[in-house]
Amino acid sequence: MEMQVRDLAVARGGVTVLQGVTFRLAPGRALVLRGPNGIGKTTLLRTLAGLQPPVAGAVTVPSEAVAYGAHADGVKAVLTVAENLAFWAAAYGTHQVAAAMDAMNLQGLVHRRAAHLSAGQKRRLGLARLLVTGRPIWLLDEPTVSLDTASVALFAGVVARHLSAGGSALIASHIDLGLEAEVLDLTPFKAQPGHALAGKALAGAFDEALE
Numbered sequence: 001m002e003m004q005v006r007d008l009a010v011a012r013g014g015v016t017v018l019q020g021v022t023f024r025l026a027p028g029r030a031l032v033l034r035g036p037n038g039i040g041k042t043t044l045l046r047t048l049a050g051l052q053p054p055v056a057g058a059v060t061v062p063s064e065a066v067a068y069g070a071h072a073d074g075v076k077a078v079l080t081v082a083e084n085l086a087f088w089a090a091a092y093g094t095h096q097v098a099a100a101m102d103a104m105n106l107q108g109l110v111h112r113r114a115a116h117l118s119a120g121q122k123r124r125l126g127l128a129r130l131l132v133t134g135r136p137i138w139l140l141d142e143p144t145v146s147l148d149t150a151s152v153a154l155f156a157g158v159v160a161r162h163l164s165a166g167g168s169a170l171i172a173s174h175i176d177l178g179l180e181a182e183v184l185d186l187t188p189f190k191a192q193p194g195h196a197l198a199g200k201a202l203a204g205a206f207d208e209a210l211e
């Protein structure tokens with residue numbers, strides 16, 4: 001499934017941070033989002049994941065086609081590794097727990113509660129969730145944070161296999177995963193200061209009218 005994004009504007013805290021974002025992400029391809037801290041990479045990914053509405057523009061794929069790997073891993077602390085994966089498999093209606101566990105090298109941690117995992121182990125569990133979703137388009141926000149060199153390589157292999165199987169990935173990352181990927185620099189899409197949400201602008205006009 002190809003993701004097409006046209007003239008997208010996205011906002012955080014009532015302020016538009018990016019506008020005019022336009023790109024295509026074809027099956028089998030990876031696209032790396034670049035741009036300085038605070039430009040809006042997370043905000044763009046959250047919008048594409050359907051967690052917040054865009055200010056303007058269009059996205060051609062439904063949020064049911066995407067799996068979002070956020071900063072917060074979404075791991076349930078009181079559940080074990082196996083229980084977390086089983087929970088997600090039930091939520092997404094899939095049966096890929098064992099494969100996900102193997103792929104992210106979690107076999108030795110199956111019965112450990114997530115609360116007792118190290119930061120890197122927890123991150124590996126969070127990334128295993130992507131495989132359990134069975135969804136074709138992965139939106140990844142700094143997926144390698146807390147991972148050691150071996151785990152980065154492991155995850156890069158997981159993404160490469162996902163691409164080979166016809167999936168795609170949009171990745172915000174400051175490090176090179178060694179994947180064959182195009183780069184989308186968000187700097188040209190930075191919204192001009194003072195570009196407020198339409199709703200806010202309307203509210204302002206209403207306030208003025210009352211004065």
Ligand SMILES: Nc1ncnc2c1ncn2[C@@H]1O[C@H](COP(=O)(O)OP(=O)(O)OP(=O)(O)O)[C@@H](O)[C@H]1O
Pocket residue numbers: 012013014017035036037038039040041042043044
């Ligand atoms: N809850 C919030 N309320 C108001 N502003 C916010 C909120 N969260 C983030 N922002 C601001 O929105 C802008 C975009 O943030 P975002 O997290 O999308 O950037 P980023 O490119 O992912 O940054 P980084 O590379 O540091 O992770 C930043 O200027 C940030 O300070």
